[in-house]
Amino acid sequence: MTVRVEREDFDVGAEVARLTVGRSDIGAIVTFSGTVRGGSGADAITAMTLEHYPGMTEAELARVEAEAGKRWPLKASLIVHRIGTLKPGENIVLVVTASAHRQAAFAAAEFLMDYLKTRAPFWKKEMRADGQARWVAARECDREAAGRWEEISPPR
Template sequence: MAVRVQMEDFDIGAELKRISDGRTDIGAIVTFTGTVRGGEGETAITQMTLEHYPGMTEAELERIETEAQRRWPLQASLVIHRHGTLRPGDNIVLVVTASRHRQAAFEAAEFLMDFLKTQAPFWKKETRADGSGGWVDARECDDTALTRWQGAAATSPRVKAAE
């Protein structure tokens, strides 16, 4: 279980190896990687800068990870989020969840991303090819995505049904 906030890129293969090495209790590992979208023409994004709130960022990510562990039986989890100046195609975020079965790993990874996007204090600023740009607006659909995780159940109905 770990969260990391860093400027440097991450190596997905190395992170997966670190999580699964020597473990025989894991049956499913899900990874999600978020990358910088570029676009085309005058409105193409040439650069994206991610600002964050040092201290609170780590605290929020740990809180979200703890909540995922409470809801799903996870053998391991990892969240890495980059900050600083990135270019199209660059990695932004990595979420890894490991469980005995795939459903918990899939759902926990989605849960982590949905909460990360609405709770972790990061802000994106874009620069476009025509010189325009600015701070990215929050999307309402990200808040909407949270509503499906509401409720006090220790695990989601889908996981319960699968057991």
């Protein structure tokens, strides 16, 4: 169970290899990576800057990861979130979950992303093609996506 917040880019293959090296108890690995959308037309952006709350971010991600570990029989997990200024197409976030069977890994990866989006203290500011900077607004559908896990009991 690992959480990292950093400026540097990540290599999905290298992260998975590091997480699973020497492990024969893992049968399923799910990775999710999120990248910066460039948008188009009036919504086109040239860059996105991620601000966060140092200290709380790591604590909140660790709490979210621990909650996933309680709900599903995970063998390993990793969350990497980038901060600073990123260009369209660049990686922002990586979630890796590993379990004996695929169901737990799939569900836990989705859960981690849904919770991360509504709980981890990150804020995105977009630089638009017309030179205007704009804070990204939170989306109601992200709240709903996280909320549905309240009613879903862990498939142990």
